[in-house]
Amino acid sequence: MNKILKEKIREAYSSVLPISxxxxxxxxxxxxxxxxxxxxxIVGAALLIVGMGFFTLGADMSMMPMGExxxxxxxxxxxxxxxxxxxxxxxxxxxxAEPDLQVLAAQVPAVPPLQLILxxxxxxxxxLALAIFRxxxxxxxSVLLLIFYGILFAVIIFIPMIPRYSFLTDFIxxxxxxxxxxxxxxxxxxxxxxxxxxxxxxxxxxxxxxSFGLVALCSIGPILMVLxxxxxxxxxxxxxxxxxxxxxxxxxxxxxxxxxxxPRYTEDVFLALxxxxxxxxxxxxxxxxYKKHQIGRILIGFLYTFIGLVVFLTGVNVGFxxxxxxxxxxxxxxxxxxxxxPLSILIGYYIVAAEPAVxxxxxxxxxxxxxxxxxxxxxxxxxxxxxxxxxITMVRILVGIPIMYILVPGxxxxxxxxxxxxxxxxxxxxxxxxxCSGPMTSTFLLPLAxxxxxxxxxxxxxxxxxxxxxxxxxxxxxxxxxxxxYGHKIRTATKxxxxxxxxxxxxxxxxxxxxxxxxxxx
Amino acid sequence: xxxSNGVRIPLLKCVIFIVxxxxxxxxxxxxxxxxxxxxxxxxxxGTASSDILDLxxxxxxxxxxxxxxxxxxxxxPLLKEVTKKIGLHNPGAGISFTLPLSGxxxxxxxxxxxxxxxxxxxxxxxxxxKVISETKFDLIVSVVNQGYSDEFMAVAREAGATxxxxxxxxxxxxxxxxxxxxxxxxxxxxxxxxxxxxxxKAPIMQAVSQxxxxxxxxxxIIFSLPVDGVAGLDLK
Numbered sequence: 001m002n003k004i005l006k007e008k009i010r011e012a013y014s015s016v017l018p019i020s021x022x023x024x025x026x027x028x029x030x031x032x033x034x035x036x037x038x039x040x041x042i043v044g045a046a047l048l049i050v051g052m053g054f055f056t057l058g059a060d061m062s063m064m065p066m067g068e069x070x071x072x073x074x075x076x077x078x079x080x081x082x083x084x085x086x087x088x089x090x091x092x093x094x095x096x097a098e099p100d101l102q103v104l105a106a107q108v109p110a111v112p113p114l115q116l117i118l119x120x121x122x123x124x125x126x127x128l129a130l131a132i133f134r135x136x137x138x139x140x141x142s143v144l145l146l147i148f149y150g151i152l153f154a155v156i157i158f159i160p161m162i163p164r165y166s167f168l169t170d171f172i173x174x175x176x177x178x179x180x181x182x183x184x185x186x187x188x189x190x191x192x193x194x195x196x197x198x199x200x201x202x203x204x205x206x207x208x209x210x211s212f213g214l215v216a217l218c219s220i221g222p223i224l225m226v227l228x229x230x231x232x233x234x235x236x237x238x239x240x241x242x243x244x245x246x247x248x249x250x251x252x253x254x255x256x257x258x259x260x261x262x263p264r265y266t267e268d269v270f271l272a273l274x275x276x277x278x279x280x281x282x283x284x285x286x287x288x289x290y291k292k293h294q295i296g297r298i299l300i301g302f303l304y305t306f307i308g309l310v311v312f313l314t315g316v317n318v319g320f321x322x323x324x325x326x327x328x329x330x331x332x333x334x335x336x337x338x339x340x341x342p343l344s345i346l347i348g349y350y351i352v353a354a355e356p357a358v359x360x361x362x363x364x365x366x367x368x369x370x371x372x373x374x375x376x377x378x379x380x381x382x383x384x385x386x387x388x389x390x391x392i393t394m395v396r397i398l399v400g401i402p403i404m405y406i407l408v409p410g411x412x413x414x415x416x417x418x419x420x421x422x423x424x425x426x427x428x429x430x431x432x433x434x435x436c437s438g439p440m441t442s443t444f445l446l447p448l449a450x451x452x453x454x455x456x457x458x459x460x461x462x463x464x465x466x467x468x469x470x471x472x473x474x475x476x477x478x479x480x481x482x483x484x485x486y487g488h489k490i491r492t493a494t495k496x497x498x499x500x501x502x503x504x505x506x507x508x509x510x511x512x513x514x515x516x517x518x519x520x521x522x
Numbered sequence: 523x524x525x526s527n528g529v530r531i532p533l534l535k536c537v538i539f540i541v542x543x544x545x546x547x548x549x550x551x552x553x554x555x556x557x558x559x560x561x562x563x564x565x566x567x568g569t570a571s572s573d574i575l576d577l578x579x580x581x582x583x584x585x586x587x588x589x590x591x592x593x594x595x596x597x598x599p600l601l602k603e604v605t606k607k608i609g610l611h612n613p614g615a616g617i618s619f620t621l622p623l624s625g626x627x628x629x630x631x632x633x634x635x636x637x638x639x640x641x642x643x644x645x646x647x648x649x650x651x652k653v654i655s656e657t658k659f660d661l662i663v664s665v666v667n668q669g670y671s672d673e674f675m676a677v678a679r680e681a682g683a684t685x686x687x688x689x690x691x692x693x694x695x696x697x698x699x700x701x702x703x704x705x706x707x708x709x710x711x712x713x714x715x716x717x718x719x720x721x722x723k724a725p726i727m728q729a730v731s732q733x734x735x736x737x738x739x740x741x742x743i744i745f746s747l748p749v750d751g752v753a754g755l756d757l758k
Contacts, residue, residue, distance in 0.1 A: 002575075003542075003583055003614070004579075004583055057580075058579075060579065061579040072710060200692075201710070289668075289669065290669060291669045291670060291673060292673070293573070293577070293676075294669060294672060297576065297577055297579060300577055300578060300579060301579060304579065367565060370563055370564065370565055371543075371546055371547075371563060371565070509627065509628035510626070510627050511625060511626050511627070511628055511631055513533065513534075513622070513623055513625060513626075
């Protein structure tokens with residue numbers, strides 16, 4: 001069998017299988033579930049595997065070369081204003097296209113969806129331009145992160161103290177959510193690749209460090225913009241739609257549920273990709289960068305991405321939402337509430353692999369570091385991060401700790417670490433925050449948290465929604481700690497190398513081998 | 523080789539392995555274990571065996587290009603070990619070949635002088651030498667502008683090339699790079715390496731330099747290097 005195909009299939013099922021098995025076992029042992037719901041979950045998991053395979057192959061073939069090409073070409077134009085304007089519009093268009101965002105916008109009735117989407121898109125656009133500006137002017141990523149997270153937390157902490165704006169407290173989770181979900185499967189491959197492209201034309205020593213960090217900045221933009229929007233719109237406690245467990249009796253019902261939803265996601269993904277394809281065509285006409293063969297491959301890649309995302313989103317939205325919700329609610333109202341904590345940690349550990357954008361990040365990291373940061377290590381780091389996030393969230397929901405008590409120290413720690421960690425890890429860590437919170441989070445983990453919240457009778461807006469914020473935060477700390485260990489390892493290695501330093505006598509001397517000599521002189 | 527003071531100078535070879543990216547670790551571990559100094563790793567991309575596979579995105583695999591320096595007497599055991607661990611004799615598993623050096627800076631050589639005694643013994647095991655086939659090969663190296671590697675390989679395949687590896691690179695122009703706010707912007711290049719038998723070398727080089735030579739849009743620079751040992755290439 002074809003080597004790449006085999007590799008992709010293996011990657012897809014090994015990403016989805018563990019989490020499916022855990023949920024299935026939990027549904028047998030802990031919470032007996034209606035057969036229909038389970039059947040839907042199994043079908044959903046199967047779709048996930050197929051979708052994931054197509055998506056990662058498609059992203060490799062289309063989104064990555066395109067993002068990289070645009071990054072390179074933008075830098076080459078050497079016109080600063082033009083570059084920044086193009087970046088702004090690119091961020092804008094791609095964000096509007098992100099399917100996750102539309103789902104989120106529909107769930108916040110206090111603000112008209114169009115305004116919310118536009119606000120988030122403008123936020124991403126502005127910060128994408130800022131991120132490129134940073135790479136060009138070699139501004140340290142940690143400095144910008146410190147400034148903008150500083151502003152963000154000042155806004156969150158102090159504005160609600162003004163009585164007129166006290167309503168903003170309820171709006172904060174939604175703002176954090178939009179930051180997390182906007183950097184989803186559509187934007188991440190593209191923005192990541194763009195950073196690599198921009199950094200690759202630089203020939204100075206630090207260029208690889210600057211390949212990452214774009215997604216990180218692009219996740220802050222939406223939070224700030226949505227908070228700003230909140231100031232103007234005075235949302236009165238954004239309500240969230242409660243999921244109803246669908247009535248499923250026969251296997252035909254199962255298929256029907258998927259069939260009903262299928263056209264919706266087809267349309268969403270089609271619109272999203274169409275915007276990017278149009279962008280690609282314009283880019284190609286202007287720059288003439290890609291040759292015939294590459295164009296063919298990129299277009300087929302778009303087709304794969306399209307198929308992959310439609311199948312993936314249908315599977316996860318239809319098959320996973322009810323199970324997550326049911327699992328959380330039943331367990332939380334049972335006497336063994338505490339079991340939710342270890343179970344969530346287990347789920348968190350294995351669910352990272354099922355987020356499509358995570359594979360893109362891990363691969364990119366391995367590529368840029370020429371293998372020194374292997375995909376396996378990244379995956380493990382993110383798994384630990386996600387496990388911690390879910391564990392904390394569950395404890396928080398069960399006990400009822402305000403989210404700020406965890407977010408503030410968490411971010412302070414994450415930002416403090418940026419000063420001690422090798423630069424490339426700061427970029428990767430803050431990128432992974434946005435990358436981890438993708439469609440799996442919004443369709444399985446969020447319902448799980450909401451179900452749990454309902455089960456224990458907590459406040460949905462305050463407790464359940466913090467899960468996205470938490471998932472976006474813990475990787476910042478875990479990956480940076482990984483970087484700290486890595487930096488330590490490198491230092492001891494160089495020390496060891498220095499100890500057995502080369503004898504530098506005759507450093508300028510060259511020993512000549514006659515080419516003839518090499519074969520005759522044995 | 524004996525220098526002016528009558529001291530034996532170790533004869534070095536540049537050993538290059540091109541294997542699947544996922545197998546890179548196996549090779550570097552062997553290098554580590556065999557105490558091969560100075561191994562460097564670069565990410566490359568294999569070329570598809572057909573246009574259709576390439577278009578479908580399942581044609582070209584990611585490759586690791588690993589370069590290291592080893593004494594000629596150490597090359598055979600090294601290749602033998604890698605061949606055994608990776609199964610280089612299987613088609614598509616990878617290739618390795620050695621290039622003779624024509625010069626090296628003195629301090630690097632010092633490292634090898636230490637281990638020369640040990641290696642001297644190995645050289646007595648003449649049978650190990652047989653791993654390297656005696657056929658004459660050449661490495662065709664081409665540097666073209668970004669984006670031409672696919673078409674380049676199509677032409678090369680027609681002229682008899684069995685496969686190649688593409689490495690992304692940056693050109694350094696002699697006028698000095700364009701500056702953009704203090705950042706030097708460099709031309710992107712692709713380095714295409716093709717290992718071929720000596721008979722096929724000329725036709726391949728002729729074909730590609732006709733289509734992608736320096737005067738074409740691809741601006742190709744094409745040259746070949748003598749290869750003195752090969753393992754893992756299945757050429758009938």
